Amino acid sequence: MTEKEKAGFQGMHGAFSDIAGRRYFDGNVLTVPYESFERMMEAVSRSNCTYAILPIENTVAGSIYQNYDLLGESGLAVVGEVSLRIKHNLLVTNQPPLDQQERIAILKKVGSHFKALEQCIRFFRDNPHIQQSVEFDTAGYAEVVAKQGTIYDGAIASKTAARLYRLHVLRENIEDNPNNITRFLVVGREKQLFGQKASIRFTLKHEPGSLSRAIAAFAREGLNLTKIESRPLIGSPFEYLFYLDFETGNDMTRTGVAIESLGMVADSLDILGYYDKGGISQED
Template sequence: MHTPPRIAFQGVAGAFSEQAALQFCPHAEAVGYSTFQEGFAAAVSGACDYACLPVENSLAGSINQTYDLLTDSVLHVVGEQVVRVEHNLLVVPGTKLADVRRVYSHPQALEQCRGFLTRHGFEAVTDFDTAGAAKLLAERQENGGAHGHAAIASKRAAEIYGLEILAANIEDTDFNYTRFFILGADEVPRGEGEHKTSLVIATRHRPGDLVRCLELFPRHGINMTKLESRPRRDKPWSYLFYIDIEGHLDDANVQAAVTGLMRRAAFVKFLGSYPAAPSVSEVAS
């Protein structure tokens, strides 16, 4: 382990992924990578101690790239973080709202602020990342090419790149949260508080096989909090099912359910047991 620990994330400084990484470990060194794959590979190789990657957004749904990377991975889920996504219109200091013509950001951020952009008649321009759009805006300022341009990004991005928040919380709905997995090479011992366990399974092509697998959870008093299907990359028209349940693998009822899954499913992979993140209501407060 590095001291302080290094946590890989996708994006540049000021990204919501960086915020999640620093929530997990405030004294960590957050290291940005261009793609999910590169951040993931950094944790696998040991260049970083952990990777912090998004798995789902409360508005847009699951982020399939992360799940696909996990399927064949040697990494374990060792934690989760939930970040409240607050979008802000960032500009070069001194820019007025009437000066803005084009707004740059990640496609998802632009879509989540569609109402604001439409009301003001702004042209939406896609960029690879929210914080990346803020960084490029600051660089355009240095080259004298930022006139009429703005970016949608976080408050932290504004602080890092010397930009001004012209309008805050411009998203169309405030119920906007992203859940992140913290991935590491080693499992973590069970601690205090509530835990979750993540699994991936495949079932046989027989009537009722998925139901026979899932019924094990209520039978053992376990609450399932997520079920997501993804196509298998080695078998056409076959699917993997990603499952989150409440509880830790060390719990007797979870052990019993997983043992039952191993008997019934065609394939079972344990992704990790980890401390549950605070609820959305706690994050909002």
């Protein structure tokens, strides 16, 4: 029996990155928890892990610049993508003989990662008696509540975390926005030479027409852009950094022509990776 390949994720088992990784690899790869995104990316660089599951943007909160930076600095390659519909749940230790609202009324403290707390503002506005506590990880704090919590404690995490740590799902879907979707990049060591999509980043001089010239070749070659975002470079007011995703149409000749044209006008250009288009997964 050969050993399974490993995919690293930040957080504890039951974290949304873990669920995204399981959906992407469909059980064929072992997901491995890391304390931080930095450690996870290092593990792939050092071949302790084959892949990393890196959240890169969210439909509510936008792009995650810190992770774009980690990806850029790592020299690793994007080899896949997967999106996950994020559903937050209020998890508690047990269910005394109370109805849901009575059970919520006795809670004193609910903890989670700040990204999760930030996505459940309405719940805390409706329940001002509950103290919001910032914790290192959604699933990690679910485990803490399961092991050390009392009836006054709650966690906000996935249903997978509830199952893993044997917590009761007191209320489902407490996220403010029902269209909360996070897109994760699957990161590996080797750049793939083909793929239905490409992610690139480039810098341009900050002058009229520079972006128009930069993307003209994509239009000429009939390549569809799926994301474009400018990011001001602090300390370089005359230069801009861009993130661009596009569909290659599986035509690597046209893709090559467009990239080459872009390279002629860009000050710098990195191909983050070619990879196949991913779908939107559900937790359950």
